Protein backbone atom coordinates (compact mmCIF):
# COMPACT_ATOMS: atom_id res chain seq x y z
CA UNK A 1 0.00 0.00 0.00
CA UNK A 2 1.25 3.40 -0.88
CA UNK A 3 2.16 5.67 2.01
CA UNK A 4 -0.23 8.25 0.72
CA UNK A 5 -3.10 5.95 -0.21
CA UNK A 6 -4.90 6.01 3.14
CA UNK A 7 -5.43 9.67 3.43
CA UNK A 8 -3.97 12.86 2.16
CA UNK A 9 -3.95 14.58 5.51
CA UNK A 10 -0.43 15.62 6.63
CA UNK A 11 -0.98 14.11 10.11
CA UNK A 12 -1.17 10.62 8.61
CA UNK A 13 1.92 11.21 6.49
CA UNK A 14 3.76 11.83 9.66
CA UNK A 15 2.39 8.61 11.17
CA UNK A 16 3.57 6.69 8.11
CA UNK A 17 7.08 8.01 8.38
CA UNK A 18 9.35 5.01 7.68
CA UNK A 19 11.70 5.50 10.63
CA UNK A 20 8.84 5.27 13.10
CA UNK A 21 7.59 2.15 11.36
CA UNK A 22 11.03 0.53 11.43
CA UNK A 23 11.30 0.93 15.16
CA UNK A 24 7.89 -0.56 15.77
CA UNK A 25 8.60 -3.54 13.50
CA UNK A 26 11.96 -4.09 15.11
CA UNK A 27 10.45 -4.28 18.56
CA UNK A 28 7.69 -6.56 17.33
CA UNK A 29 10.17 -8.73 15.46
CA UNK A 30 12.37 -9.15 18.47
CA UNK A 31 9.47 -10.16 20.66
CA UNK A 32 8.25 -12.51 17.94
CA UNK A 33 11.64 -14.10 17.56
CA UNK A 34 11.75 -14.64 21.30
CA UNK A 35 8.54 -16.66 21.12
CA UNK A 36 9.77 -18.55 18.04
CA UNK A 37 13.09 -19.64 19.49
CA UNK A 38 11.62 -20.63 22.77
CA UNK A 39 10.67 -18.38 25.58
CA UNK A 40 11.90 -20.73 28.27
CA UNK A 41 15.56 -21.01 27.31
CA UNK A 42 16.18 -17.61 25.81
CA UNK A 43 14.06 -15.65 28.19
CA UNK A 44 15.56 -17.38 31.15
CA UNK A 45 19.04 -16.66 29.89
CA UNK A 46 18.21 -13.13 28.93
CA UNK A 47 16.25 -12.40 32.08
CA UNK A 48 19.04 -13.99 34.07
CA UNK A 49 21.59 -11.84 32.36
CA UNK A 50 19.27 -8.87 32.72
CA UNK A 51 18.87 -9.60 36.41
CA UNK A 52 22.60 -9.98 36.75
CA UNK A 53 23.21 -6.84 34.83
CA UNK A 54 20.37 -5.18 36.69
CA UNK A 55 21.78 -6.24 40.02
CA UNK A 56 25.19 -5.26 38.95
CA UNK A 57 24.04 -1.90 37.70
CA UNK A 58 21.74 -1.29 40.66
CA UNK A 59 24.40 -2.40 43.06
CA UNK A 60 26.81 -0.14 41.27
CA UNK A 61 24.35 2.67 40.94
CA UNK A 62 23.34 2.76 44.58
CA UNK A 63 26.80 3.32 45.96
CA UNK A 64 27.43 5.71 43.09
CA UNK A 65 24.36 7.64 44.16
CA UNK A 66 25.58 7.52 47.74
CA UNK A 67 28.97 8.65 46.60
CA UNK A 68 27.36 11.46 44.69
CA UNK A 69 25.35 12.56 47.68
CA UNK A 70 28.31 12.13 49.96
CA UNK A 71 30.39 14.14 47.56
CA UNK A 72 27.82 16.80 46.96
CA UNK A 73 27.82 17.95 50.57
CA UNK A 74 31.54 18.54 50.82
CA UNK A 75 31.43 20.25 47.41
CA UNK A 76 29.04 22.77 48.88
CA UNK A 77 31.37 23.25 51.79
CA UNK A 78 34.37 23.38 49.53
CA UNK A 79 32.43 25.83 47.37
CA UNK A 80 32.03 28.03 50.39
CA UNK A 81 35.67 27.66 51.16
CA UNK A 82 36.53 28.59 47.60
CA UNK A 83 34.43 31.73 47.71
CA UNK A 84 35.90 32.42 51.12
CA UNK A 85 39.37 32.15 49.71
CA UNK A 86 38.45 34.58 46.95
CA UNK A 87 37.15 37.13 49.42
CA UNK A 88 39.79 36.57 52.05
CA UNK A 89 40.86 39.83 53.53
CA UNK A 90 44.32 40.96 52.65
CA UNK A 91 46.53 41.20 55.68
CA UNK A 92 47.31 44.82 56.32
CA UNK A 93 50.93 45.90 56.50
CA UNK A 94 52.09 46.06 60.08
CA UNK A 95 52.06 49.49 61.65
CA UNK A 96 55.05 50.46 63.80
CA UNK A 97 54.28 50.27 67.53
CA UNK A 98 53.57 53.67 68.97
CA UNK A 99 56.57 53.66 71.32
CA UNK A 100 59.12 56.37 72.09
CA UNK A 101 61.10 55.71 68.90
CA UNK A 102 57.97 55.94 66.76
CA UNK A 103 56.87 59.13 68.49
CA UNK A 104 60.28 60.58 67.76
CA UNK A 105 60.00 59.60 64.08
CA UNK A 106 56.53 61.21 63.82
CA UNK A 107 57.84 64.31 65.60
CA UNK A 108 60.64 64.58 63.01
CA UNK A 109 58.13 64.18 60.15
CA UNK A 110 56.01 66.99 61.59
CA UNK A 111 59.04 69.22 62.10
CA UNK A 112 60.18 68.78 58.49
CA UNK A 113 56.67 69.36 57.13
CA UNK A 114 56.42 72.59 59.16
CA UNK A 115 59.78 73.72 57.74
CA UNK A 116 58.70 72.88 54.21
CA UNK A 117 55.21 74.39 54.42
CA UNK A 118 55.24 76.93 57.25
CA UNK A 119 51.98 78.62 56.28
CA UNK A 120 49.86 76.03 54.52
CA UNK A 121 46.74 77.41 52.96
CA UNK A 122 43.65 75.65 51.76
CA UNK A 123 44.05 75.19 48.01
CA UNK A 124 40.38 76.00 47.39
CA UNK A 125 39.78 79.73 46.94
CA UNK A 126 37.01 81.10 49.19
CA UNK A 127 36.00 84.13 51.21
CA UNK A 128 33.52 82.61 53.66
CA UNK A 129 32.33 79.25 55.10
CA UNK A 130 29.53 78.92 52.50
CA UNK A 131 31.95 79.37 49.60
CA UNK A 132 34.36 76.85 51.15
CA UNK A 133 31.53 74.38 51.64
CA UNK A 134 30.41 74.71 48.01
CA UNK A 135 34.00 74.54 46.71
CA UNK A 136 34.68 71.41 48.77
CA UNK A 137 31.55 69.72 47.41
CA UNK A 138 32.74 70.63 43.89
CA UNK A 139 36.24 69.27 44.54
CA UNK A 140 35.01 65.66 44.74
CA UNK A 141 36.58 63.73 41.84
CA UNK A 142 37.96 67.01 40.49
CA UNK A 143 41.22 68.96 40.82
CA UNK A 144 41.37 72.04 43.03
CA UNK A 145 42.69 73.98 40.03
CA UNK A 146 39.55 73.19 38.03
CA UNK A 147 37.32 74.13 40.98
CA UNK A 148 39.19 77.43 41.34
CA UNK A 149 38.50 78.15 37.66
CA UNK A 150 34.77 77.67 38.16
CA UNK A 151 34.12 79.27 41.54
CA UNK A 152 34.87 82.99 40.87
CA UNK A 153 31.94 83.34 38.44
CA UNK A 154 29.81 80.98 40.53
CA UNK A 155 30.29 82.99 43.73
CA UNK A 156 29.52 86.23 41.91
CA UNK A 157 26.24 84.75 40.68
CA UNK A 158 25.12 83.05 43.92
CA UNK A 159 26.02 85.01 47.04
CA UNK A 160 23.91 83.35 49.73
CA UNK A 161 22.60 79.92 50.67
CA UNK A 162 19.10 81.12 49.66
CA UNK A 163 20.34 82.03 46.17
CA UNK A 164 21.99 78.63 45.71
CA UNK A 165 18.85 76.91 47.02
CA UNK A 166 16.60 78.87 44.63
CA UNK A 167 18.77 78.33 41.55
CA UNK A 168 16.59 77.32 38.57
CA UNK A 169 16.75 73.63 37.64
CA UNK A 170 19.48 73.03 35.09
CA UNK A 171 21.17 76.42 35.54
CA UNK A 172 23.42 75.53 38.47
CA UNK A 173 24.23 72.27 36.69
CA UNK A 174 25.52 74.23 33.69
CA UNK A 175 27.49 76.60 35.92
CA UNK A 176 29.44 73.73 37.51
CA UNK A 177 29.42 71.35 34.53
CA UNK A 178 33.20 71.32 34.01
CA UNK A 179 33.85 69.94 37.52
CA UNK A 180 32.22 66.63 36.59
CA UNK A 181 29.33 64.78 38.25
CA UNK A 182 27.51 68.10 37.94
CA UNK A 183 24.00 66.69 38.42
CA UNK A 184 24.70 65.12 41.80
CA UNK A 185 26.91 68.03 42.87
CA UNK A 186 24.17 70.54 41.98
CA UNK A 187 21.61 68.42 43.83
CA UNK A 188 23.87 68.33 46.92
CA UNK A 189 24.61 72.07 46.82
CA UNK A 190 20.89 72.93 46.50
CA UNK A 191 19.96 70.43 49.23
CA UNK A 192 22.69 71.63 51.61
CA UNK A 193 21.81 75.28 51.02
CA UNK A 194 18.09 74.63 51.51
CA UNK A 195 18.82 73.00 54.86
CA UNK A 196 21.23 75.81 55.85
CA UNK A 197 18.51 78.35 54.95
CA UNK A 198 15.66 76.54 56.69
CA UNK A 199 17.36 75.13 59.79
CA UNK A 200 20.39 77.35 60.40
CA UNK A 201 19.11 80.80 59.40
CA UNK A 202 21.23 80.93 56.23
CA UNK A 203 24.52 80.39 58.10
CA UNK A 204 26.76 77.36 57.72
CA UNK A 205 26.66 75.41 61.01
CA UNK A 206 29.90 75.03 62.95
CA UNK A 207 29.60 71.59 64.51
CA UNK A 208 30.56 68.32 62.88
CA UNK A 209 27.21 66.74 63.85
CA UNK A 210 25.22 69.46 62.06
CA UNK A 211 27.55 69.60 59.06
CA UNK A 212 27.42 65.88 58.30
CA UNK A 213 23.61 66.16 58.25
CA UNK A 214 23.83 68.36 55.13
CA UNK A 215 23.38 66.58 51.79
CA UNK A 216 26.72 65.77 50.14
CA UNK A 217 28.71 66.51 53.29
CA UNK A 218 30.78 63.73 54.91
CA UNK A 219 33.49 63.97 57.57
CA UNK A 220 36.15 65.18 55.12
CA UNK A 221 34.12 68.19 53.95
CA UNK A 222 32.95 68.88 57.51
CA UNK A 223 36.56 68.83 58.78
CA UNK A 224 37.69 71.14 55.95
CA UNK A 225 34.94 73.68 56.73
CA UNK A 226 35.40 73.50 60.50
CA UNK A 227 39.21 73.60 60.42
CA UNK A 228 39.75 76.14 57.66
CA UNK A 229 36.69 78.40 57.80
CA UNK A 230 36.02 78.33 61.58
CA UNK A 231 39.44 77.32 62.96
CA UNK A 232 37.76 74.52 64.94
CA UNK A 233 39.79 71.36 65.41
CA UNK A 234 37.30 68.53 65.17
CA UNK A 235 39.25 65.95 63.19
CA UNK A 236 41.85 65.36 60.50
CA UNK A 237 40.98 65.97 56.87
CA UNK A 238 41.52 62.73 54.95
CA UNK A 239 41.53 63.20 51.20
CA UNK A 240 43.29 61.23 48.47
CA UNK A 241 46.74 62.76 49.23
CA UNK A 242 46.42 62.24 52.98
CA UNK A 243 45.32 58.64 52.38
CA UNK A 244 48.31 57.93 50.14
CA UNK A 245 51.02 59.74 52.08
CA UNK A 246 49.95 58.61 55.54
CA UNK A 247 50.10 55.02 54.24
CA UNK A 248 53.53 55.57 52.64
CA UNK A 249 54.84 57.11 55.85
CA UNK A 250 53.26 54.24 57.84
CA UNK A 251 51.15 56.51 59.97
CA UNK A 252 48.26 54.22 59.13
CA UNK A 253 47.76 50.92 57.35
CA UNK A 254 44.11 51.58 56.48
CA UNK A 255 42.36 52.59 53.25
CA UNK A 256 39.06 53.67 54.75
CA UNK A 257 39.08 57.44 55.49
CA UNK A 258 37.30 57.07 58.84
CA UNK A 259 39.84 54.46 60.03
CA UNK A 260 42.74 56.54 58.68
CA UNK A 261 41.45 59.54 60.59
CA UNK A 262 41.36 57.50 63.81
CA UNK A 263 44.96 56.33 63.29
CA UNK A 264 46.13 59.88 62.58
CA UNK A 265 44.30 61.26 65.60
CA UNK A 266 46.25 58.76 67.73
CA UNK A 267 49.62 59.69 66.25
CA UNK A 268 49.41 63.41 65.50
CA UNK A 269 49.06 65.97 68.32
CA UNK A 270 45.59 67.56 68.27
CA UNK A 271 46.91 71.10 67.76
CA UNK A 272 48.49 69.92 64.49
CA UNK A 273 45.43 68.21 63.04
CA UNK A 274 44.29 71.06 60.78
CA UNK A 275 47.67 72.06 59.36
CA UNK A 276 49.09 68.55 59.22
CA UNK A 277 46.58 67.50 56.55
CA UNK A 278 47.15 70.74 54.58
CA UNK A 279 50.94 70.12 54.68
CA UNK A 280 50.57 66.51 53.65
CA UNK A 281 48.34 67.57 50.73
CA UNK A 282 50.97 70.08 49.57
CA UNK A 283 53.74 67.49 49.90
CA UNK A 284 51.66 65.06 47.88
CA UNK A 285 51.26 67.64 45.13
CA UNK A 286 54.82 68.90 45.02
CA UNK A 287 57.14 66.01 45.94
CA UNK A 288 55.41 62.73 46.70
CA UNK A 289 53.47 62.77 43.44
CA UNK A 290 51.22 59.73 43.02
CA UNK A 291 52.66 58.47 39.74
CA UNK A 292 56.30 59.41 40.32
CA UNK A 293 57.27 60.16 43.92
CA UNK A 294 60.45 62.24 43.99
CA UNK A 295 62.09 60.27 46.79
CA UNK A 296 65.55 61.54 45.84
CA UNK A 297 64.45 65.13 46.54
CA UNK A 298 62.18 64.31 49.49
CA UNK A 299 63.19 65.69 52.87
CA UNK A 300 61.23 62.89 54.52
CA UNK A 301 63.16 60.07 52.86
CA UNK A 302 65.19 59.18 55.97
CA UNK A 303 61.95 58.77 57.91
CA UNK A 304 59.89 57.13 55.18
CA UNK A 305 59.72 53.32 55.11
CA UNK A 306 58.36 53.47 51.54
CA UNK A 307 61.14 55.51 49.93
CA UNK A 308 62.25 54.29 46.54
CA UNK A 309 65.91 53.31 46.30
CA UNK A 310 67.67 54.99 43.39
Ligand code: SF4
Nearest residue numbers: 288295298301304307
Ligand atom coordinates in the same frame (compact mmCIF):
# COMPACT_ATOMS: atom_id res chain seq x y z
S1 SF4 B 1 60.40 59.31 50.54
FE1 SF4 B 1 59.30 58.99 48.62
S2 SF4 B 1 57.55 57.79 49.18
FE2 SF4 B 1 58.34 58.65 51.06
S3 SF4 B 1 57.19 60.56 51.33
FE3 SF4 B 1 59.05 61.06 50.25
S4 SF4 B 1 58.51 61.00 48.08
FE4 SF4 B 1 56.92 59.92 49.23
